[in-house]
Amino acid sequence: MCGRDEWPPQDEYRPESLEVEGFVHCSDLGTVHLPANQLFSGRTDLVLLVIDPARLDAPVRWERPVVGPPDGPWFPHVYGPINPGAVIDVIDFPPGPDGVFTLPAVLANP
Incomplete structure (x- = not known):
């Protein structure tokens, strides 16, 4: 996820x-709300970049979170920039009326 003004990049996405x-840092559908609520609380300009890992030019490793419980869910980390060709969709990701992020319905019910 990133701010709407960060996508698309001029070349590669380099947060x-x-x-x-x-x-x-990346997430899967089941965990995307965790970093959104922890790191982006109050933001209303987020978009989700839906990435096809097979199209990435950089390797992906599933690892323990940098912050949080060591027995928590693992997250995909991309060890290089995100090339635009790997992004297959961009979805608005506003928080709910209560300010809490949840998975957008378009992804929850494909």
Whole structure:
């Protein structure tokens, strides 16, 4: 996920985490609400980038979260920039009226 003004990039998507931590934080459909609520509370400009891992130019590794319980869910980390050709859809991701993020209906009921 990223801010609406960050997508599409001029070339490749390179969030700050890539420079600082060496990878891009990603989520699956079952966990996308966790980082959204923890890291992006109050934001109303988010979009979800739906990524086809087979189209990525960089490797993906499923790993324990950087923050949170060690027995919590694992997350996909992309070890390189996100090439635009790997993004197969971009979906608005506003919080609900209560400010809480949940999976958009379009993804929950494909």
